[in-house]
Each structure stands twice: as structure tokens, then as C-alpha cells.
Amino acid sequence: MKVKDIVEFDISYLNEDGRGVGHLGSQKLVIPDVIEGERVSAVITSFYDGVTFAKLLKVIKPSEFRVKPKCPYNDICGGCNFQHIDYQKQLYIKHDLVKYALSDFNVKIDDTVGVYYPFKYRNKLHFVIGQKDKKPLIGFFKGGTKQIVDIPKCILHDDWAEKLYNIVAEYIKVSKISIYDIDSQEGALRYVTARHIDNNIIVTMVITNNFLPKSEWLYKTLKEEFKKVSLYLNINNRMDSKVYSEDFIKLNGDWNLQAKIMGVDIEVSPSSFLQVNLPIMNKIYKRIIDYTDAKEGSYIIDLFSGIGITSLFFAKAGAKVTSIELEKNSVNEARRLIKANNLSDKVNALQGDCNQMLKIVIDELPKNAPKTIFVDPPRKGLEGTASTLANSGAQRIIYLSCNPLSLATDLKILIKHYKIMSITPFDMFPQTKHVETLVELELK
Ligand SMILES: C[S@@+](CC[C@H](N)C(=O)[O-])C[C@H]1O[C@@H](n2cnc3c(N)ncnc32)[C@H](O)[C@@H]1O
Numbered sequence: 001m002k003v004k005d006i007v008e009f010d011i012s013y014l015n016e017d018g019r020g021v022g023h024l025g026s027q028k029l030v031i032p033d034v035i036e037g038e039r040v041s042a043v044i045t046s047f048y049d050g051v052t053f054a055k056l057l058k059v060i061k062p063s064e065f066r067v068k069p070k071c072p073y074n075d076i077c078g079g080c081n082f083q084h085i086d087y088q089k090q091l092y093i094k095h096d097l098v099k100y101a102l103s104d105f106n107v108k109i110d111d112t113v114g115v116y117y118p119f120k121y122r123n124k125l126h127f128v129i130g131q132k133d134k135k136p137l138i139g140f141f142k143g144g145t146k147q148i149v150d151i152p153k154c155i156l157h158d159d160w161a162e163k164l165y166n167i168v169a170e171y172i173k174v175s176k177i178s179i180y181d182i183d184s185q186e187g188a189l190r191y192v193t194a195r196h197i198d199n200n201i202i203v204t205m206v207i208t209n210n211f212l213p214k215s216e217w218l219y220k221t222l223k224e225e226f227k228k229v230s231l232y233l234n235i236n237n238r239m240d241s242k243v244y245s246e247d248f249i250k251l252n253g254d255w256n257l258q259a260k261i262m263g264v265d266i267e268v269s270p271s272s273f274l275q276v277n278l279p280i281m282n283k284i285y286k287r288i289i290d291y292t293d294a295k296e297g298s299y300i301i302d303l304f305s306g307i308g309i310t311s312l313f314f315a316k317a318g319a320k321v322t323s324i325e326l327e328k329n330s331v332n333e334a335r336r337l338i339k340a341n342n343l344s345d346k347v348n349a350l351q352g353d354c355n356q357m358l359k360i361v362i363d364e365l366p367k368n369a370p371k372t373i374f375v376d377p378p379r380k381g382l383e384g385t386a387s388t389l390a391n392s393g394a395q396r397i398i399y400l401s402c403n404p405l406s407l408a409t410d411l412k413i414l415i416k417h418y419k420i421m422s423i424t425p426f427d428m429f430p431q432t433k434h435v436e437t438l439v440e441l442e443l444k
Pocket of ligand 1: 274
């Protein structure tokens with residue numbers, strides 16, 4: 001077999017990455033955009049580490065769960081991996097992705113908790129800006145490449161994203177701002193990012209210098225479409241693909257985006273972490289509050305706490321909370337929110353590395369008080385914090401994970417002293433391969 005050969009094979013299963021796996025003789029083939037049970041024709045694209053990678057040409061025998069993608073840009077964008085799959089089937093697949101990743105633990109995985117309407121859920125948007133034949137492109141990187149595809153309407157975002165697309169397109173014409181070119185690294189405008197809640201929007205123009213032409217026009221035009229607008233500048237000369245530098249400058253409007261989530265007031269800056277799908281997140285938050293049993297007299301340690309939304313929930317329910325978060329801006333925001341929600345006597349927001357600070361925090365809490373630790377780490381998982389957590393002595397650990405593979409690594413360490421009580425996948429990212437998993441553990 002060689003690159004460009006055309007082959008036909010059956011898809012046996014979807015791997016941990018949501019891609020189909022099939023075999024021709026002893027050769028293992030991996031291919032995106034397929035469903036288990038399908039027969040496909042495909043072209044070989046590359047070989048790596050004993051695996052052959054292929055691109056779909058034609059579905060010869062389609063699965064009964066294959067549906068026509070709603071998005072007209074699905075083939076050129078590559079942002080959604082599962083749009084060709086019926087939504088209920090997506091939920092089963094995500095259940096199985098978690099089940100395969102956690103197969104060592106011999107624990108039942110609950111059904112995936114989904115949403116009623118699996119589109120228009122994202123509250124965050126990162127437009128990449130480029131140009132082709134002197135025409136601006138406002139869209140996303142085509143999956144796994146540096147090629148920018150123009151996407152005027154994305155079904156994962158509500159109509160606000162289309163409005164923003166039109167304003168950015170008009171802004172580029174009106175301001176005559178130069179467009180950044182990835183290859184030559186010349187030009188100014190690189191990204192336009194936004195967060196949107198309840199028709200309030202925070203927009204950041206990421207440019208290579210410190211002057212945004214026609215910024216007043218941009219602010220005024222945004223104000224005509226959205227209720228409250230905050231407009232920021234981020235000056236980013238980095239050579240890598242990181243969207244932001246540290247340099248944020250507020251140009252107009254309120255300092256942050258404000259919202260109310262399950263009774264607590266929150267504020268979000270352009271760079272702080274906020275879950276992208278609030279309807280499903282509310283379901284997860286309710287479950288977390290339930291599992292942690294937050295109440296008067298209980299102590300909760302909130303690790304990897306971001307701007308401290310969960311800390312506010314725990315404190316509102318009566319618990320004393322200590323949170324640890326690495327990113328300074330998020331901790332500053334967390335401290336503001338604690339004050340704004342009148343919870344200063346309940347929450348202590350600490351800045352630092354969980355790995356170094358967890359042990360100190362545990363030692364400072366009253367010895368016999370019931371303790372629960374909630375963790376919500378980034379994709380790479382707990383790393384060094386896992387063994388401190390395993391030896392923490394807390395009665396309960398509640399673990400929210402966005403990556404079943406790093407979750408599996410961490411659980412191997414935690415089960416030395418903890419018993420897994422339940423595992424529930426949640427569909428935070430419908431139409432994509434990603435899945436969020438909530439695990440409840442109790443001290444043995
Ligand atoms: C998945 S987010 C969770 C945020 C928060 N729980 C929420 O729901 O809004 C992970 C957070 O962990 C923080 N983080 C990453 N590594 C860390 C470390 N070693 N110590 C403390 N915080 C860390 C990141 O800055 C980020 O805010």
C-alpha cells in the first residue's frame with residue numbers, strides 16, 4: 001500500500017479520537033468522518049507508527065445513523081467531527097469513548113447527558129483573519145492546517161456570530177486595516193475574538209501593533225447590534241499560533257462581560273476561562289453541588305478554579321471554600337466576584353500551582369472537619385497534583401475532566417485510596433468528538 005492508493009474497507013469502531021478504524025489484512029487504517037459499521041472507499045494519505053491514515057472518498061454502505069450535516073461549510077471547515085452522525089448516536093459514541101478510555105476500572109459508565117437542541121450553544125468565538133486574492137477571510141483554521149476558511153455563519157454559535165462576522169467584514173473595508181499574513185508575518189489584524197452572553201458582548205481585536213484604526217466606528221457599530229459592548233485590543237507579535245499576548249488594552253465599554261449563572265453574579269474578561277456551553281454546564285454545576293454536599297459546616301477545596309464560579313456556588317450553599325488557580329488575572333477576577341456576591345467570609349481565593357499548594361492548604365484546615373475536593377484541570381490532567389490528592393484524606397473527590405485519556409491516568413493514582421462511585425459523561429460540545437466526564441470518588 002502506498003500514498004494515493006484507493007482502498008475499500010469496513011469501519012470496525014471509532015477510536016478515542018472519534019476517528020474510524022478498519023483493517024485490510026494486518027494493516028490498521030484510521031479515517032475521519034465515518035461511523036462504525038460503514039463500508040467506505042478512501043485514499044491513503046500517510047503512514048505513521050504502523051498505522052495507515054486515509055481520507056474518505058465515498059461511503060459505499062452508509063450507517064443508519066448517518067445524517068446530512070446541517071452546516072454548508074462542514075466539508076471545508078473541519079471544526080465539527082460528528083456533524084454527519086445522528087445526535088442520539090453521538091451521545092452513545094461519547095459514552096463508548098469514555099468506556100474504552102476507562103476500561104481498566106471495571107465501573108459502570110452512566111448514559112451521556114445531552115442537550116435538547118445540540119446547535120447554537122457556544123458563547124465564545126475566535127475568528128482567524130487572513131486574505132486570499134486580496135479578499136479578506138474571516139473564519140477558522142481548516143482542521144489541522146494553517147489554511148483559513150471563510151465562515152460567515154457557524155451553526156455552533158447563535159445569530160450573534162453572523163452579526164459579528166458582518167461587522168468585522170465591514171470594519172476591514174471602512175478602516176482599511178492591513179491583514180496579517182502567516183507566512184511573511186506582515187500586516188496588522190490577526191484575530192477577532194468574542195464572548196457573548198444575553199446579547200452582551202466582549203470583543204478583542206488582536207493586532208500586531210498598538211493602533212486600531214477607526215476603533216470608534218467599530219464600537220459604535222457593535223453598540224447598534226448588541227446591548228452592552230466591551231472592546232479590547234490585544235497586541236500580539238508572537239511567532240507561534242497562540243491567540244493572545246499578555247498585553248490587553250481596553251478601548252471602550254465596561255471592563256468585563258457580566259452575567260448571572262444559577263443565582264451568582266459573574267464577570268468574564270477576554271482571557272479568563274468560562275465553559276463554552278452554559279446550558280449543559282448548568283446541568284453539570286447542579287450535579288457537582290449535589291456530589292460535593294456543600295452546606296454549612298463543610299469544607300471544600302476547589303482546585304484549578306478559574307474565576308471561581310464553582311467556589312461561589314459552594315459558598316452560597318454554606319460551605320467554607322479555599323480555591324487555587326494559577327492564572328493571576330483569573331484570581332483577581334475571582335476575588336472581585338467573591339466581594340460582589342458578599343461571600344468574603346466564605347471563600348479564600350489563592351493564586352498558585354495546585355501541585356505546590358494543595359498539601360499546605362489541607363494541613364491548614366481543621367483536622368476532623370469533613371472535606372471535599374473538587375478538581376477541574378486542563379486537558380493534560382492533574383499531573384503532579386494526582387498523588388497529593390490521592391493522599392489528601394478528603395472524604396470525597398469530585399473530578400470534572402475534558403479529556404478521558406488524562407482522566408484514566410489520574411484515576412489509576414487516585415484509586416489507591418479512593419473508590420469510584422459514579423462516572424457520567426456530559427455532552428458539552430455537541431457535533432464534535434469532545435466529551436466532558438464527571439467522576440465521583442469516596443475515601444476507601
Ligand atoms: C478547565 S479550567 C477550569 C476552570 C473553572 N473550574 C471553571 O469551571 O470555570 C482549568 C483551569 O486550571 C488552571 N490551571 C492550569 N494549571 C494549573 C495549576 N498547575 N495550578 C492551578 N491552576 C492551574 C487554568 O488557568 C484554568 O483556569
